[in-house]
Amino acid sequence: MSVPTAVRAPLRIGPHTCDTPVVLAPMAGITNAGFRRLCREQGAGFYVCEMITSRGLVEKNPLTFRMIAMDPDEQPRSMQLYGVDPATIGAAVRMIVERDLADHVDLNFGCPVPKVTRRGGGAALPYKRRLFERIVRAAVENAGPMPVTIKMRIGIDDGRHTYLDAAQRAVDAGVAAVALHARTAAQRYSGTADWTAIARLRDAVPAEVPVLGNGDIFSAADALRMVAETGCDGVVVGRGCLGRPWLFADLEAAFAGRPLPEPPSLGQVAATLRRHAVLLQAHMGADKGIRDVRKHIAWYLKGFPIGGDLRRRLGLVDSLDELDELLALLDPDEPFPAEADGPRGRQGSPGRVVLPEHWLDDPDDPSVPFGAELEHSGG
Known part of the structure; x- marks a missing residue:
């Protein structure tokens, strides 16, 4: 490619x-x-x-x-x-x-x-x-x-x-x-x-x-x-x-001006998905890590001809062993589909921006809005 x-x-x-x-x-x-x-x-x-x-x-x-x-x-x-x-x-x-x-x-x-x-x-x-x-x-x-x-x-x-x-x-x-x-x-x-x-x-x-x-x-x-x-x-x-x-x-x-690598086969995608799960488990712990990888599975498998039942089961996976069992059911030689290219993730619709009361009144107001910081800490 x-x-x-x-x-x-x-x-x-x-x-x-x-x-x-x-x-x-x-x-x-x-x-x-x-x-x-x-x-x-x-x-x-x-x-x-x-x-x-x-x-x-x-x-x-x-x-x-x-x-x-x-x-x-x-x-x-x-x-x-x-x-x-x-x-x-x-x-x-x-x-x-x-x-x-x-x-x-x-x-x-x-x-x-x-x-x-x-x-x-x-x-x-x-x-x-x-x-x-x-x-x-x-x-x-x-x-x-x-x-x-x-x-x-x-x-x-x-x-x-x-x-x-x-x-x-x-x-x-x-x-x-x-x-x-x-x-x-x-x-x-x-x-x-x-x-x-x-x-x-x-x-x-x-x-x-x-x-x-x-x-x-x-x-x-x-x-x-x-x-x-x-x-x-x-x-x-x-x-x-x-x-x-x-x-x-x-x-x-x-x-760098080099030719691009060939797109991955389904087997290579599955190996990357599994690597992702292992890294998340190392970072978050076994249970939380495997739950977190669920949201990524649909993105990894976008466009591949995989049955709905297998997709559903993968989306509910709760252990690395189960993930291995399900990934083994995929055809590793399936080529990367053209329909997997293009937009992915959230898109949604345009809408009104929610702002603090009177936010637009004075762009030169340097004051910090009341209660501006998020009420919860973290990211």
Whole structure:
């Protein structure tokens, strides 16, 4: 299998360099230590952990500390933080530096889910430009030499684009890179990402600050096309690697100008799925790990001609031995189906963004909204 290839310059985030300009997007419930190891085994890149609340970190919440577990050989260690209070974000970053918990921090300004935006967080926050700037500066000032990056969306909706202003403020505050998911919060994951926004961002940001593009990258060809069309310095991959961690091997080959590996047979997919289950068990424990892998099974087997009964049984698997028994029923020589390509994971429909009361009244209001931090700690 081949795609148009192009050698790309290494991606630099602060002192950290990777020849493959690819970042794994933090995904809740997905990008834990087990999944990150599986992806790293496939190809090079920056691999970011699940979103962590700054409050949970500062409070030393046990769940939070389990979620930020990193493999000894995981370099650089990348952590994404969520927060709405500059003081809490600053304290969390200071703790990360003092305890050597990570080598790179990314700030989340892109999450569109209601439980985050209704408190002014995630994709809602850049609209409050002075509060946004306070948060970014608090992170950078407490990070010392550790690089801080941001990930954001185009804006709240089509009438409220914030990404260009937010990027300029973040660059002025000293961030090491800017990533853009080229959708609004109102789009969620529906429709098509507007890659022209990534191109406009690349033109607006100083050349020495990397701009990363995110949205609708489901293949190596998509990644190369995004770079060619937008001039971005690298790509952020989220839903495209669900059930397809070998996408990182494709990306590594494509950006190096090499032919892509052949798509895996069903037997090879099954072996990767089993490896995923083993890694999740090592990270979470046997019972929780095998339960967690269930949600990945449909993504791994998408497009393959597998009977409904076997799919159902795989979706209810409760031990590694049972998983082995069921995977043995698959035809290992079945080729990878063309219909498995393309969008995967959540898409949903566009909708109104849930915001705090009077959030849109004054974009220059720098105050932290009442009750802004999530009521629960953890990620």
